[in-house]
Amino acid sequence: LSQLQRITITPTQLTYPQIALTPEQQHYLGRVLRLRPGDRVIAMDGQGHWWLSELDAELKQAHILEAVAIQTELPISVTLLVAMPKGSGMDDIVRQATELGVTDIVPIISDRTLLNPSPQKLDRWRRIAQEAAEQAERQLIPTIATPMKFADALIHWQSNSIAYLCEARGTYPDLLSCLSKLNWPSEGFSSVVLATGPEGGWTEAEVQLAIAAGFQPVSLGQRVLRAVTAPLCALAIVTSALEPMQQPGKTD
Ligand code: SAH
Numbered sequence: 001l002s003q004l005q006r007i008t009i010t011p012t013q014l015t016y017p018q019i020a021l022t023p024e025q026q027h028y029l030g031r032v033l034r035l036r037p038g039d040r041v042i043a044m045d046g047q048g049h050w051w052l053s054e055l056d057a058e059l060k061q062a063h064i065l066e067a068v069a070i071q072t073e074l075p076i077s078v079t080l081l082v083a084m085p086k087g088s089g090m091d092d093i094v095r096q097a098t099e100l101g102v103t104d105i106v107p108i109i110s111d112r113t114l115l116n117p118s119p120q121k122l123d124r125w126r127r128i129a130q131e132a133a134e135q136a137e138r139q140l141i142p143t144i145a146t147p148m149k150f151a152d153a154l155i156h157w158q159s160n161s162i163a164y165l166c167e168a169r170g171t172y173p174d175l176l177s178c179l180s181k182l183n184w185p186s187e188g189f190s191s192v193v194l195a196t197g198p199e200g201g202w203t204e205a206e207v208q209l210a211i212a213a214g215f216q217p218v219s220l221g222q223r224v225l226r227a228v229t230a231p232l233c234a235l236a237i238v239t240s241a242l243e244p245m246q247q248p249g250k251t252d
Contacts, residue, residue: 004052005033006042008141017064019043021055021234042068044134046141048108072090076242077103077216078235079161081153083110083198085116092228094125098132099143100235103191105129105146112200117147124158150195150206154213163193165215168201168224168235175218175234179241192194192238196230 007029013020021029029035037057043064044050050070053062080097084090094224097105107117107125125144133141157163162182165177179192195210202210207217220233 003106004040004042005029005035006044006137008046008130008134009043011045012129014043014045019051019064020063021060021062023241025058029055030240034057040065044139046130046133048073048139050139051216072136073140074101074103074239074243076189078238079104079106079107079157079193080231081108081150081193081236082231083113083150083196083197083202083227084115084147085198086114087208090115090117090125091128091230093231094128094142095132096232097235098128098129098138099136099137100232101239102141102142102235103140104145106145106153108150108153109147110150110198111203111206113198122146122163122201126227147209154210154215157213157215159192160189161191161193162189163210163213163215164195164218164234165207165210166194166196166220166230167203167207167217168197168220168230170219172219174235175220176217176241178218179238192242194231194234194238196234199227 006213007025009019013022025049029041035041037055037059039055041053041055041062042050043053050068051064052068053064055062069235078101078219080102082093082105085093090107094105122144129142129144164178196216211217220237222231225233
């Protein structure tokens with residue numbers, strides 16, 4: 001299965017068991033990859049379903065042969081509140097955070113954020129997330145929220161999530177120790193929220209605001225990481241701490 005091309009489909013494309021391929025998919029599968037009628041692809045709906053499918057004679061449709069059982073998602077949802085770095089840094093964050101298993105990304109406009117993204121940027125990030133999810137063989141495509149102010153993002157987090165603010169300065173416990181102390185999964189929270197700041201760091205006011213909203217400030221180590229590196233480091237720590245060893249992994 002790992003050799004098969006993956007395509008992402010929207011609900012309107014699916015009339016079970018037929019999948020109408022978009023013109024772009026027809027072009028990509030037929031002209032670029034040179035697949036033939038009868039060749040197989042994996043169709044994914046971005047909601048956790050994968051189907052082994054066969055291309056029809058005209059390459060305009062595929063029909064579903066069987067559902068594919070896979071488990072490549074983290075055992076808990078992970079939301080990343082990420083202050084947007086300058087330049088194209090957010091592209092890298094979206095791509096790599098998706099590979100690491102993030103569930104939701106909320107681009108944050110913080111006190112020291114320099115970037116004011118255009119709507120085209122948001123579309124671009126969503127495309128990058130889709131491509132990275134396909135490449136990483138994920139079942140879910142992470143959502144990317146419309147950029148929002150940090151204060152507005154903070155009020156969304158409920159008591160069933162456990163939230164950490166990554167802070168480069170000060171003496172805070174490190175994220176791995178905090179996660180290791182949790183009695184997960186019995187402790188009853190269903191998501192982890194991580195917040196990382198921009199190049200200039202969080203302002204003191206933002207740190208206080210986050211603490212008041214229930215965020216625990218944490219360290220990612222003794223070095224000061226770049227705004228692009230910090231979220232990936234935090235996600236890698238969450239993955240290692242919470243992904244159970246016995247979870248069945250990728251299929252081949
Ligand atoms: N210029 C700032 C650092 C910003 S680093 C300063 O000198 O203080 C960008 C963001 O990455 C920070 O806001 C923080 O969220 C995260 N970060 C970087 N290094 C970190 C570390 N060692 N521990 C925790 N968070 C870190």
